[in-house]
Amino acid sequence: LGSRVIHIQGEGPIPFGSRGTVIGLLGGQSVYVVFDHPVMEGDSPHGISPPMRGARVPLSRLVVVSMDSHSPTIMGSGRPQRSHYQQQQYQPRQQPPPPQQQQQQPPPPQ
Numbered sequence: 001l002g003s004r005v006i007h008i009q010g011e012g013p014i015p016f017g018s019r020g021t022v023i024g025l026l027g028g029q030s031v032y033v034v035f036d037h038p039v040m041e042g043d044s045p046h047g048i049s050p051p052m053r054g055a056r057v058p059l060s061r062l063v064v065v066s067m068d069s070h071s072p073t074i075m076g077s078g079r080p081q082r083s084h085y086q087q088q089q090y091q092p093r094q095q096p097p098p099p100q101q102q103q104q105q106p107p108p109p110q
Contacts, residue, residue: 001025002067005033009061013040019065023048030058 007018018039024032035042038052045054 003064004066005031005057005062005064007033007035007057007061008063013042014055014057014061015039020053023054026056029060030056031062033057033062 001022001024003022005020005022007014007016007020010016014035018035018037020033020035022031023034026032033055034049035053035055038050039055041055042052043049043054044051048054
């Protein structure tokens with residue numbers, strides 16, 4: 001809950017790229033999203049979202065772009081999720097060694 005999502009389905013009543021916030025989990029395969037802008041066939045069940053901005057959406061049509069800090073899970077899985085950046089430990093860049101200067105060799109004797 002509270003995750004920010006982007007709709008990635010190219011056809012249907014919700015335009016591609018629509019952004020919204022997950023406000024309800026509807027079983028393991030879909031969620032209830034309040035979109036930032038009105039969408040066709042949008043609703044407002046029980047007045048919990050602004051008119052024409054709420055919709056039930058299958059998880060397969062969404063990409064999570066940020067998560068609520070109080071609920072850091074992959075939607076529908078209940079497993080803690082860390083970003084790729086958080087999984088790696090910070091390691092400072094190592095400077096390449098300075099190039100070695102070639103020593104001039106004396107010409108061979110004649």
